[in-house]
Amino acid sequence: MPGECNHLELAQNVGPKTEGCEECLKEGESWVQLRMCLICGRVGCCDSSWGRHATKHFEETGHPIMRSIEPGHNWTWCYIDKAYL
Ligand SMILES: [Zn+2]
Ligand SMILES: [Zn+2]
Ligand SMILES: [Zn+2]
DSSP: OTTOOOGGGGOOSOOOSSSSOHHHHHHTOOOSOEEEETTTOOEEEOTTSSSOHHHHHHHHHOOOEEEEOSTTOOOEEETTTTEEO
């Protein structure tokens, strides 16, 4: 299986820390879609949003696993393997 990921072991039993993208809320900005870091519960916006805060969170913290928290979405993304899990 290509991109087999062993980073899911890092995931914690966390829930979203904020109702929206934490950075965007601070700035009073809006976002397109939300992602949640499965390691610390940080909520960030997707790469279609102006802030791309989910990706920035990975770059700043090295937390590689995030999940879409959009209704109807049921996927997790690993930044290191660049793969859906
Ligand atoms: Zn991985
Ligand atoms: Zn954002
Ligand atoms: Zn995190």
